[in-house]
Amino acid sequence: MCGIVGLFLKDPKLEPELGAMLSDMLDIMCDRGPDSAGFAVYGAGTPGFVKLTLRGPAGTDFAALGAQIGHIIVPRDTHAVLSVPAVEEMAVRAALARLAPELRVVGAGSRMELYKEVGLPLDVARRFKLETMAGTHAIGHTRMATESAVTTDGAHPFSTGPDQCLVHNGSLSNHAGVRRRLAREGVKVDTENDSEVAAAYLTYRMRGGDSLGEALEHSLGDLDGFYTFVVGTESGFGVLRDPIACKPAVMAETDSYVAFGSEYRALANLPGIGTARLFEPEPAKVYFWDRAA
């Protein structure tokens, strides 16, 4: 089944509340996906710096590792965030791979931080203190696994490019073929998960010059199966449902925010929801909200 939530803030006054609002939405979607949960938050960034989100085994001593590589690593449970000058990113990644090969870089970008774990969504949100996070937009996912095992690697969001991430409700039927095609193009997909293939596909298209909107348009022809996607980028988020709209989606828009939920329940506690414009995204239609627009 799976549940998706997303929040794009138009009103900067709400930015300190972003994590708390998303945490509540994730909790309500728990019964659509109690296996695992994850979220990506687009918070503050420093020009010229890249944020790396790391994930390690429980008990990883991130502080000691930070001392070894000469950067401050801010831990959050099994994850940690490290901000490094963009020019040093490759060197830092190489050092991390050498010093702590058990760590994975699960997300990278100027503003995105990405957290995911196995467990009940509210527990996962609390472990990472999602309710304390601020930002302009965020997407989250509660997983009921179908196409691959219940593991942290199989949890959403998937990030395959800088500041890019994707959450998916549904299942793709041609992911093996797309995975081979991407491999020929030199795009690596780390897990066996079908949704990561969709994320990698979009990254591949955008790397080739597509806007997110164009990449989503192309996915209508190239990705086969059931899907509602919510995709985050540095500047906003996009929504796409498959042409027969197999998986649910409800959106609410006010002067202060745009919100996405697999069901209305997820939106019910948002401020001003009583007067929000509620709508279901139409099948096979690309929606995008952008800060720059």
Added chain:
Amino acid sequence: MNALNRAISRVPDESTVKFDLATAPLRDLNAALHKLTAESNETYWKVANPAGLHAIAAGLNAPVTVEIDGPVGYYCAGMNKFARVIVNGTAGVGVAENMMSGFVHVKGDASQAAGATGVGGMLVIDGNASARCGISMKGIDIVVKGSVGHMSAFMAQAGALVVLGDAGEALGDSLYEAKLFVRGSVASLGADCIEKEMREEHKALLAEKLTAAGILGEVDIGEFRRYGSARTLYHFHVDNVSSY
């Protein structure tokens, strides 16, 4: 005082009961509604804070009115018999699915599969209904003041679907004998669904449905077009014997 008593507060009119879903569980509401009979004095229920919960007022079996203030989730008023259910908000998937009789009125939009498999009664949607509205309907009448999404009236067997706006792709695919009336455009017709002549008897039928929905005179019956089954799919045909 238990949760149910806290949530139910009688207003001066003895026939009206107020129930607040923010303070008591949905199961208590539905259990209380299921106990109602034709003889019950509590004939008008006002439900607050539905918050998109699923199966609100599903399975009613008494001639009462349940008015819900806000958006409801899946299967609201499902299997309804005799009751009038009013939703002052949007409705999730499968509103009034398998309704047997009664009247369900959604004052906002409805999600997918509104009125699915309905056997009788009437469903009125003031806004739009998304995909598969009236799928496999078996006698229910559905009036949508806005538009309906793709695959509406798929395998619809009986009853009438009246759409004041437009219909999405594959309207009436594999249709049986349900009668479809659309005032606006139809993106495409499904397999075995064709446009049919709008004769006087059909105008009379449409007028009857609009009257029941309370909107006779608000729209021009002459603007509607009628769609029905070409009846080539559901009769046995010897040429198709190898497919059966």
